[in-house]
Each structure stands twice: as structure tokens, then as C-alpha cells.
Amino acid sequence: MRQFFLFMLCSLALAQPPVAPTNEQTGALRGDNSGNYNIINSFELGYRFASVGGNGGMYDSTVNYGDGIRLLSSSLTVQSRDGHGKLFDHLLITTQGLGNDPYQSAILRIEKNRLYRYDMMWRLTEYVDPAATISFGEHAMDTTRRMQDHDLTLFPVSPFKLFLGYSRNLETGPALSTIQLFNSQGDEFPLFSNVHREVNEYRLGGEVRLLGMRLNVMHGWEDFKEDSPQSLLAPSAGNNPTDRNTLTSFQSTQPYHGTSPYWRVGLFREGKKLWAVNGRFTYVAGKRAFALDEVSAGTDFRGTPTQLQVVTQGSADRPALTSNLTISIFPATHVVLTNQTSFSNIRMIGDSFFTEISNGSVVSPTLPFQYLGIQTFANTTDAMFHPTKWFSFHGGFEYSDRHINSVQGQSDLGSPAPSQSPFEQSNQLKAGTLGFRLKPIKPLTISVDGEVGRANHPIYPISDGNYQSFRARAEYKMKLFRVGAYAKSDYNINSDVLTSFASHARQYGADGSWVPLSWFSIDASYTKLHLNTLGGINYFSQGVDVSGESSYYVSNIHSANLGARFTLLKRADIYAGYSHVQDVGDGRATPYGAGLYSALPAFQAAQTFPLRYLSPQVRLSIRITPKLRWNTGYQYYGYREQFSAAQDYRANTGFSSLAFSF
């Protein structure tokens, strides 16, 4: 019964995961013995269905579950019973969504005590984005990302360890894009892109224990290549058919390859006597080479037939060096002082040969280049004091100094680059933190934290300038009952002579879970996320410079989750859940309105985006035999925008499955 309660509690606090796979336990937790091994094995096989009405692209972008047979989940654990297995002592395989779910994963861990440990993770994600509100839907994507990570550790608990690793990240699939041609009075044309991006990373490292310290060294190579040719599927009059720009043919190849070898060296010592120290040094020498060959034909804004070829080739480097040194001292019982000093230096240097051939004439070949350097020094000191078990507090101070250099320009071929003074910018940040934690009685925890920071030259209007952040949280937790509440605020003010920027984010929430009866449990959470930002904007409207207006964005998101679980006759489990997200915006009934900080209707409409996204679900799981369950479930998804129905959808999804264990 105790295990049952714990299981029920573990099943709570879910944030409305998809209705399948199920969470119900199938088979015995203790497994079966076979020879010297203990085996626990289960899998859930079923059929998932989905029926979508409305904007299917939006459904695919936000949910994307489809029809078909799936191995919804599986798990296999093989454990040696005496820790002396022949080839391995522990084997773990878990999978989810195999078969054609848009989100699939598999995990493998195999290890032999003290000899080796191998971890593998494989993941697949279908990514769909209609991008309707971003670029007229002309940057839609329908790609698949496959990722795999392999890590082998030899002698994992010895004074000398070896690490080998390999990761692969592959993104492929069709996408749309756009290009602006043929000059500043041109038009934008939709293109088809065949995306192929690939990252392969190889890692080799070791760790050795010396003189009470540990030295960890890792060397890796990250190879990246992108070959995503773009083409025109059909002659196009462009986004603005009233002008005379047309595109009749287009082909672009732009291979972009490179390697980023890196070193990471760590030195650390832990052991609570008087002090602990760790240091880390990393260096990445990123280099990528590229070429672009773009050929297009059509008519320009005068209607003149135009052929344009753009050829670019070159390389870009980004050496990045970082170092960190952390020292912790323990001057007295219950006191920990920690200081970390860090430095990072990132430089980006790029040059490329660029030439344009317009109607057979070469137009000023140039050699553009850019340099961007960022150096950041930071020092942080934190103090923690635990005078009693029921009270502790901490405080800290951080100083950081960032210096940015930038040079951007171009020179004619054969001529030396013109000397240019770099643009420079420095910013110093000073921030202090303070917080305490109270535990007046065992089940109750109260924590309060605050941070105040001042930066003297934030680089962007929205960067942290004069900011303050406060957080308070209280939690009352018992074995079968938990309730918590929190409040959080993040304010940032960044004013200037010509503009001002103020951001106010406030979050409030409460959540709880309760197991009142052995056959019934419930959990619920509510969060209010408020954000308003007021920023000065300056733009041109029909040739007139408009200044003095503001962009005032307001978002008021209410998010609630409710879940209840019932067990009937010790045989059937029913789970009912509901998730509701609603942005009520600033409360307006129409997208446009006077006095909304900007005279331009488009700005007025962009300042709030009320919508509703909800998803109820119910799932039934019946134990047929101790090792076999039948599961079925239904989940509805509804998406509705208040000011436009173009992207709304309703989806009915569900599944039926059998879960076995043996």
C-alpha cells in the first residue's frame, strides 16, 4: 500500500503530457530472475489516431500527433544480482513513440561495474512551422531532426578515466524561404529550400587524480556542414504583383562547411575541510568556409529583363577562449564563501570575396570583412550561512565588465583594406543578491530572494539595465499532500535621451497535489504570467519619420492544469486531465484602437495577441492480468485566436493500446 501511495504521488505534478503513452505500472516492480540477472521488461503497443479540423498547419506546428501503429513506450532493465555479470552488470533500454510519432526517443545504458559505462540517446523530432505571422507563411518548414549521443567511459570509478564520445545532429526536409531581388526597389520572391544540416562531434578525454586534485581534459571536434540549395518552383510576380519585378528562374547553392575543434581542461578539488577549488579552461577554434553561387533571371522594377549572378566565397573564424576559477572556503561551521572569477574572449573574423555579375557586367567585386570581439570579465562572491536547521540566508555580489569591438567594412579587390577605427562599447554591471530560507516547521518551507543590478551601458534597449528581481515561495509538503504558492517579479528599466524601455514581468501561481483516498488523487496548478513592455519606437511611414511613439506590449496569460486519478476495484485506472492556457491580452475587444501609444494600426494590433489553447484528456487503463493492461484514451486540442480565425483548429486525438510485461 505504501508503494501504491508513493506511485500515486509520483504520478502527480504532471504538466499535461500527451494522453499516450500511459503511466500505469504493468507487471511486477521486482522483475524476474534469469540466471545471475534480474529482468524487468514492459512495452506498450497501440494505435494512435488524430482528426483535425481548421488550420492543420497550426496543429502540426503545436501538436503534430498523427495516425498509426506505435510502440508507444518500452522499457527493459537487466541487472546482475551480485554485481559480477559476465559482460555487463546493468543494461537499460527505454523507448518512446517508435513507429512514426513526431517525437521519438530511445535510451540505452550498459555498464560493467568499474570497467565501462556506455550511454546512448537517440531522438527524432518532426518540426513543422507554417510561420504565418512571421513572413506571410513564406518561411514555412517541415523538417525532421535526428540526434544521437554516444558516450563511453572506461574505468568510471578509478583514479584514471577515459572518455570517448560521438554526437550527430541531422536536420533534413523541405522548407520555404524568400529572397529580395534585384535591387533596393525590387521585390520579394518565394523560394523552395531543401534543408540538409549536419553536425558530427567527436570527443576524446581523460581524467586523472593527482595530489588530491582531479585533472579532466577533453578534446573534441565538431564538424558542421550545411548544403541547402534553394530554387524557384515556378515563375513568380513576387509578393507585390503591382510592381514590374518578376523572377523567372532562380538557383542558389551555398555549401557551408567547417570544423570547430575544442579543448576543455578542468582542475578541481572537493572535500569539505577548509577549502575547495575548481578551474576550467576552454578554447574553441571555430572555422567555417562557405561558397555561394546564385543565378537569377527576371525583370527589374522598370520591367527591364535582368540576369544576375552573385558569387561569394570565403571563410569565417571564431576563436573563443574562456577560463573560470572558483574557490570555496569554509571558515566556520555552517559558513561557505565562494568566489568565482571568469574571463571570456570571443572574436569573430570573417572575410569573403563578393562579386555581382549583372547582365554580363561585373559590378564592383569587393572584399567585405567583419570583426566582432567580445571580452567579458566577471567576478562573483557568494556567502551562505546556515545558523540553524530552520533558517539560512545567502548573499552575493557580482561585478562584470564587458568590452566589445567591431569593425565592418569592405575594400576593392587588390586594394588594401581602408583603415577603420573600431566601434567600441563597454558595459559594467554591478549586481547584488540576498535571500533567506525559513523552515519553521518540518513540512513548511518559505524562501525569499532578491537581486538588484545596475548596468551603465546596456548594449540594447531591451538589455538588462536597471533591473530588480524578487521571488518568494512557500511550500507545505506532507506525505500525501502538498501545496505551494509563489510570486515572482522581474523589472527592467532602460531609459535613454531619445527612448525608454521598461519591462515588467510578474508571475503568481499556486499548485498542489493530494491523495485523500487510496483510490483517488488530484493535482492542480494555476499560474498567471503578466508581461508589459513599453519601448520607444522610431520608424518611417510613407516617407515620414515618425518618432515619439511607443510600443506597448501587454500579455496576461492564465495557465491552469488539473488532473485527477481514480482506481476502481483495484483493476481499472482512470485519469482525467485538463490544461488551459489563455492570454487575455490587455482586455481590448478589437485589435485596433485609438490612444494605443502608436497611430499606426499595425502597431496597435501588434501590441496584444489574445488567444486560448486548451486540452482536456481522459484515459482508461484496465488490468486484464497482472502482466497485461488494456489502455485507451482521448485528448482534445483547441486553439483559438481572438482577433482572427485563420489559424484556429480543433483536434480530436486518441489511442488504444496493450501494455505487456514479461
Add this chain to the structure above:
Amino acid sequence: MTLLRVAQAALFLTALSKGADYVGSEACKTCHAPLFNQFFRNPHYQSISSGKEPPENTGCESCHGPGKAHIDAHGGKATIIAFSEIGPEKTLDACLRCHSQTLSRANIRRSVHTQEDVVCTNCHSIHNSKAPKFLLAKKQTELCYSCHASVKAQFSMPFKHRVNEGVVECTDCHNPHGTFAASWRMASRPRMVDQKEGNEEPCLKCHGDKRGPFVYEHASVRIDGCETCHMPHGSTNPKMLKRPTIFTVCLECHNGAGTFGIGNNGVFHLSAAHNMADPRYQNCTTCHARIHGSNADPLFFR
């Protein structure tokens, strides 16, 4: 209660002292049979199966201290190191005695979790783990959501990383044991965000095509990071942007106001050719398609 704490503290300090009374894990089996019988599944069982560890690093007593007094007293929390009684500070010390060897835990002393007294046993359940790896007390997302309710709300948004769907985990981007200072955003915040090997944003672990280097970098990506424009947990806006339409994202920085930007001369103002009353110019990335960086065009056209 005070006496109990004094006894606990004294026991903790002397637990590892030479000559302490270790009795071996088999002795624990008598009373704690259910735990002992399942202990072979526990990674800590290696300390027993190897047969090579000294008593203070073997089995039950490696964490709970010497058991003789506990047995002599026929049980009781005052005669053994009971983690429910010793408090977060000593719990951390006890676990770090063995588990400090990993570079990923090098910053645990200065981590926000430690400052909040969230230590090992708040997330890891040594004897009743419900997760397949790392002895986590629950499935990872449930564990994190139980405190980070606002993050849970963000992952319920229409556009989000697929954490609830099980294909992305919190630890893909975060290191709950603390991290080194970030190389972006003034090295100040965020504090618990893990870094790619070269101390770059964790976003680049998956989104390698945004990494560059490019001949023409969009400086904001490198200097203040991806969060300048995106909300990495989730958003009501496509592409997890901070705003529902792209031109408001851009214009909040690109307003030409002085003292900002690399040269303190403001961030590039739009040219007069941009007629913002025309919907054509309200979709900035239609022309500036390579907004994360370009090798061919300083205005990110191609």
C-alpha cells in the same frame, strides 16, 4: 530534539574517524530487509560487490555511518546518520564525499539550488527511485515542475520545446548542479544554464546552424544571446518569439536611439525606404531572411 541534533552532529563528525564501529551491510539486512533485497539494483551496490572498498566506503555504512551503535540501541535515528534529520548542509557534504569527482558538479557549492537548500536528496531518491537513471525521485520533468511551476506553465504554451512530449529534457539545457559563468549576457544570468563545450549557449547543442561563425554576425545573438528575441521554454508566439509579430521584435531595438549599440550610436535605424504602413515592411525577415547571420550580405538578405 536538541539532543537528537547534537547526537547527529557528533555522529557525523566522528563517523569517518579511524576505528569507528563498522559492522557491514549484511547486519542491516536483519531489520531493513526490503531495502537490502532490492539494493542490488542500486548503483551504490557496486561498493559492496567490488569487495575492495574500505568499510567507510562500503554499502549502507558508506552513507549512514558505522552501524554498531545503531544495532546496540536496537535502531533509532539518533544512533545513525539519518538523512531525514541531518539537514541540507550535511546531506550535501555526505554525498560530495564521493560524488564530487565530476566536472559537471564542480559548481555545486555556488549553485542557486544549494543556496536555496535544495540538495541531493531533494531530487534523488536513493532507495525509492522512480526514474530509470540517476536515482531520480521522479521522472525528470515532474521533478523540476514540482518547484518550477511557472516553467511548467511555459511548457504548456502552444509553441514550446517538446519537454512534456518526452523528447527534450530540462538537463539538455540546464545543469541542476550549478554552472560556470555564462559567456553571454554579462556573465551574470542565467545562472543554471548549462553550456556547450566551448562555453557557448546550450541552444547551439541542437541548433548548430545558428552558431556561425558568419562573416556578418547579427551581433545581438552573440552578445546577449538567443533570449534577446526568443523565449526558450515556450511562448504563445510562433518560433517562440517574444512578440506575436516580427516587426515589433525588431523595432524595439532598431530605433536608432543613442548610447545603445556597439558604437554607443544606437542600433541601426530603419531606412526611409521602409514604409511601416505597408504590410510588406512589417514582415522584416521576408527580406532579411538570414537574420541569425550571413556570409554574403551585411543586411542578411542572402
